[in-house]
Every structure is written in C-alpha cells, then in structure tokens.
Amino acid sequence: MRDLFIARKQRHFTQLLKYWRLVFNDHFIIALFFLFGALAYRYAQWLPTVAPTAWWVWPLVLAWLTLVTQAGQLATLVQPADPVVLLPQTSAAQGYFRAAFYYSAWRGILLSEAGLVVSLPLLLRVKDLSASALPWYVAGLVGAAAVLKWGWLKSAYQQLSFQRRGVAWWQWGLPLVGWSLSLVWPLVGLGFGLGCLLFKKPAQALDWRHAVALEQQRMDRLYRFFNLFTDVPAVQGKIRRRKWLQGGVRWLQGGPSAWDYLYAQGLVRNVEVGNLVWRLTAVAMVVTYFITVPWLNTLLVLLFIYLVASQVIPFYHQYDQIVFPHLFPLPAATQPAAFRRLMNRLLSVVAALIVVASWSVGRTSFLWWHAGGNVLLAGIEVWLLNRYYLKVRIKKK
Known part of the structure; x- marks a missing residue:
C-alpha cells in the first residue's frame, strides 16, 4: 500500500507540473517578483512606525498564524474507485494513509514556518526580549509551529474514521489556543502541542467515502486556482449571462x-x-x-x-x-x-x-x-x- 501511494504521488507531481509551467510563465514570475518586492519594501518601511505599546499587534499576529496553519491540508490522493477496489485491503490501508500523513505534514510544516518568519519582525516590535532570551524565544516558536501543524494534520488524519466530531475544534481551536500560549510562553505552547500530538483516538473503521470527499474538495480548490490561468478539463464551469x-x-x-x-x-x-x-x-x-x-x-x-x-x-x-x-x-x-x-x-x-x-x-x-x-x-x-x-x-x- 505504501508503494501505491508513492506511485500516485509521482503521477500527481507529473500532472501538477504540467499546470505549474502554464501558471508560472515569464510574465507572471516578473509580476510576482515586483509584487513581493513591493510588499517586502512596504513592510520594512511600516515596521518602524509600529509603537512598542500597540495592543492590536498581538491579535493581528495570532489571527495571521492561525490562518496560516490552515494552509497545506492532508493530501491522501485517494481515487473515487478506491472504496470498491481497495475495500478488501482496508486493514492494510493504514500504511497508505500513514505515508500520506507524513508527506502532507512536512509540506504543511514548511508553510507554517514561512508564515511565522513573516510575522516575527512585527512580533518582536512589541515583545521586549534580551539578547540571551531571543534565540530561545524564536526556537520555541519554531518548534511550536512544527508541532501545532503536525497535530492539526494528525487530527485530519484521524477524522477519516467514522467518528468525526469536534472537527472545528481541531481545525481552528487547536491552532488558536496553541498560538495564544506560544506567543506569550513558547515552551508552554510547545508542550500543549505535544500533548495534542500524543492524543490518539480509539481505532475505528475507515470511512472511504469521507476520505474520497476530502481529497476531491482539496483537488477542486487546486484546479479552480489553475483554471484562473488556463483551461482545466476537471473544472466544469457554468454558463451564465451577465x-x-x-x-x-x-x-x-x-x-x-x-x-x-x-x-x-x-x-x-x-x-x-x-x-x-x-x-x-x-x-x-x-x-x-x-x-x-x-x-x-x-x-x-x-x-x-x-x-x-x-x-x-x-x-x-x-x-x-x-x-x-x-x-x-x-x-x-x-x-x-x-x-x-x-x-x-x-x-x-x-x-x-x-x-x-x-x-x-x-x-x-x-x-x-x-x-x-x-x-x-x-x-x-x-x-x-x-x-x-x-x-x-x-x-x-
């Protein structure tokens, strides 16, 4: 089953590469270069104007990190025919979904770390730290970002069972509480994330239909993004007169x-x-x-x-x-x-x-x-x- 996921992942990369070449053409790369350069330049100019006593910085950074944690969802690459074809091998499917979880976790952690790097300069404007405490604070936040993202994806991995209660808590509540603790006490937030990571639901029967629905929703969002730049056969648009x-x-x-x-x-x-x-x-x-x-x-x-x-x-x-x-x-x-x-x-x-x-x-x-x-x-x-x-x-x- 692990080899099946590796084969699907390679085929998935080949398909995405065909669209990425069309999306990131020369003109779009130049536009992105100027866009991110302008945003970074404006961000650097705006930072010195933020007062160290600005109360709104903490809620802004908390909302930003909670939102960034949602990026990079669980990618299982399951197909609509899997509930029928792979049903006799449901007991062996844990190896397949475990490989999908590790593949998604590392991608999601990198996205979370990138969002944390963007918010750190603003956060340090209102956080008074000594030179000796700064590395420990940053290291604690980096670890918290990795653990919280890992725990969030693990909750999505466990939601493939029949019992799917508390989805909103794991998706939004876990990052919100975890980042609230991490911004003030990074080590406490890191411990909270480890506790959530060690939590494991009782073994349940695999819900193939739920797994297929989650993957189709993820791919639909990706195809709609590609459809902004080129025609995607998987996206069926509707004709409306305006x-x-x-x-x-x-x-x-x-x-x-x-x-x-x-x-x-x-x-x-x-x-x-x-x-x-x-x-x-x-x-x-x-x-x-x-x-x-x-x-x-x-x-x-x-x-x-x-x-x-x-x-x-x-x-x-x-x-x-x-x-x-x-x-x-x-x-x-x-x-x-x-x-x-x-x-x-x-x-x-x-x-x-x-x-x-x-x-x-x-x-x-x-x-x-x-x-x-x-x-x-x-x-x-x-x-x-x-x-x-x-x-x-x-x-x-």
Missing part, C-alpha cells in the same frame, strides 16, 4: 463593423486572455500602490501597460484559423482598424486604473507633478502602442 456587462461590451466594440463585435465579445468571453488582462491589471495596481519611489513608480506604470498590451496583441489572430469570418464579404481593412479601436479603449481603461493606483506615492503630501507625469506618460505610451507597436507586431506575425 446583463450588467452588456453595456461595457457595447462600449468596448468602438465601431459598427462585424470585427468590432467579434473582438469585443471574444475578449470578454475568452477565459485565457480576458482573465489574464484583469489579473495583470490587479497585480499592477497593487505593486504601483506600494512602490513609493517616484521614478520607480512611473517606470512600473509604463512597464505594466506594455505587458498588458503584449498579452492582448496575439488575440488579433484568434480567428485566422476559423472559417466563418472568411465566409462573410468583410473588407480586409476593417479587421486591423477594429482591433486598434479595441486596443485603444482597453488600454485606456487599464492605464487609468494603474495610474490612479500609482497616486499613492507621497500620501502624506500629494505629489501633483508625479500624478500629472504618470497621466501624460501613460497616455503617450497608449498612443504609441496603438499607432506603431501594434502594426509592427501584426506584420511580424
């Missing part, structure tokens, strides 16, 4: 030709291009909001507008291999003009959102020259991209 978007689609057309209608409808309905544009715009707004260096802020505004344009331009050839647009007697000159109108309106909205988000620079004293410069440069870039860059890309294709 009338409140109809006015925006009409405005996005920009002209009366059939190509205007086709490009506007296609961009809104296309999952890959449409979602990518709005995700990249959201990331750009967050990054430019937190970057407070004026020249770097302006540079990032121009860079993100270019990235959005470079992602939309390939959509011009979306219908080249479809026969129906070629059956209608449409003039050849209407296609580039329609796409140029679409790009002009789309980039104008994207640039406006990013520029408004970039106005956070100098919030204590609003920098009019910086805000006006961003508006002017963004407008010039949108005009250049539509006037020259779009033609070059289309001819190159």
